[in-house]
Amino acid sequence: DAGVIQSPRHEVTEMGQEVTLRCKPISGHNSLFWYRQTMMRGLELLIYFNNNVPIDDSGMPEDRFSAKMPNASFSTLKIQPSEPRDSAVYFCASSLGTPIGAFFGQGTRLTVV
């Protein structure tokens, strides 16, 4: 298995633009997690899906952030409109059931200028 695949690896965008991050979980995993990593706040869970259904989105910072999982092999995290403070590395992770044994993708480094 290729592991969790995220795209793009790097994204630079201007403030106000829409940004879409993509994730393909490990085949057979039914839980998917989106994390944000910053120096100030470390690794924060934004949202997690189980069987394609959002279970907990309490970590989503504000309405500008939205996430979808239309099927078991694909998820998106969208920021609209983007702001400089959204600059961070965004990770997707997947697991079988609970967060136990979660595998992380390589991340998307987002820079909003």
Place this chain on the structure above:
Amino acid sequence: GENVEQHPSTLSVQEGDSAVIKCTYSDSASNYFPWYKQELGKGPQLIIDIRSNVGEKKDQRIAVTLNKTAKHFSLHITETQPEDSAVYFCAALWTGAQKLVFGQGTRLTINP
């Protein structure tokens, strides 16, 4: 909610020496404690984990110990090598919310 504190934030050791990173957690119901290693430009990689029904687990040069009474757990790396240089994160499963809560990370540098 769960809170995980990790110390030290940076650690520098000579190659061949041992390194120890410590974490404390707040939720006494937590029952799963993984450790992740993050190399530059990569995602966190699970290196070892422990569940609350055991006190220690070893995998070659790495080991994790858990003290449930004191609510702390530690990562031990013996015979350190340059490739052990990375940022290490501990985490605890917040059982109420079924979330992994991460410590702030320890930047480990192995000096040749």
